[in-house]
Amino acid sequence: MSIGHTLLGLLESGPRHGYDLKRAFDERFGHDRPLAYGQVYSTMARLLKNGLVEVDGIEPGGGPERKRYAITDAGVTDVEQWLAQPEKPEPYLQTTLYAKVVLALLTGRPAADLLDTQRAEHLRLMRELTRRKSGGDLTDQLICDHALFHLEADLRWLELTAARLDQLAAEVTR
């Protein structure tokens, strides 16, 4: 999952300090793997260099944890593009997709469209695998079936999430 885009998305609702960003990330997305401070600061340094964030204020005392970051217009555009672009369908996308849905809800973007765009992308690949399967030998069939079952699981998750979007929106924006 793209830590940079996720941190950027979290910044969209307002400037935050590095430690505050890490806490927000861990609360929402870090259930099994909290971010290391080093990872936060190296990511922020890269975003700063690329002009996607700017330093909005520094508290006395020095050190990277004292910096307050704000998203730039270029940063907002970057989040926008990331959310609109479907992920390449592959197994175990769930963490990225979940982060995208939550960030879309937090930033007031159409999360249902994001899910549908991804769904269409998944089904496109499933069709291609199905075609490949009908023209292939048993080995091809078994390989395609493995991918198809995983993609189907993802697609069902997209469906279920779409059906619970109102509930999720109420929870994340609470």
Add this chain to the structure above:
Amino acid sequence: MTAAEPLLVATDLRKTYGRTPALDGAELTVRAGEVVAVMGPSGSGKSTLLHCLAGIVTPDSGEVRYRGRQLSAMSDGERSALRRTDFGFVFQFGQLVPELTCLENVAMPMRLAGRRRKDAEALAATWLDRLEVADIAGQRPGEVSGGQGQRVAVARALVGDPRVVFADEPTGALDSLNGERVMRLLTEAAHDTGAAVVLVTHEPRVAAYSDREIVVRDGKSRDMERVS
């Protein structure tokens, strides 16, 4: 056959049962020879949409046109004639006549259309063969497996050379291997004969046999080719 010719066009369909809105502005266009998957949660209106498209249910408002003719402007007799000559149907189960053999079941639509028994059964036999169930021709539906029964049902739907096959959860009662076999044979046969297929399913792997997909939610349809 022109690939882009719209066969069936449904616009702004609305249908309410008592207080339950089953369709709330659904639309769908089916072109000759294409396989369109209709997906969506249970109770979202998929079957009602299919029934409206096939002229089985009349919508409260909106219209369905088949080759330019509005279905609701036809008489009941014209509509049922159209269903016999131009449409084929496959349901989840229960569509075969239990007292008849599989061969007689497939021959039945042609017998109803006035074909001689010998001709009808000869053609039925070629369709059973094509659907890989020639060996059970003499058995009754109750004596064959679910997958075999559905392949007989597909043969019966296609034997009259329909322009549109309506399939409502055709694999719903089958395991995945049998379900996929039915889908492969159905889509291959439809492709060979140029029939379009409207395929209602809630299974993504079944929908993957389609050329395109629409999703029905709360009686509204969304064309998934047109998302952003």
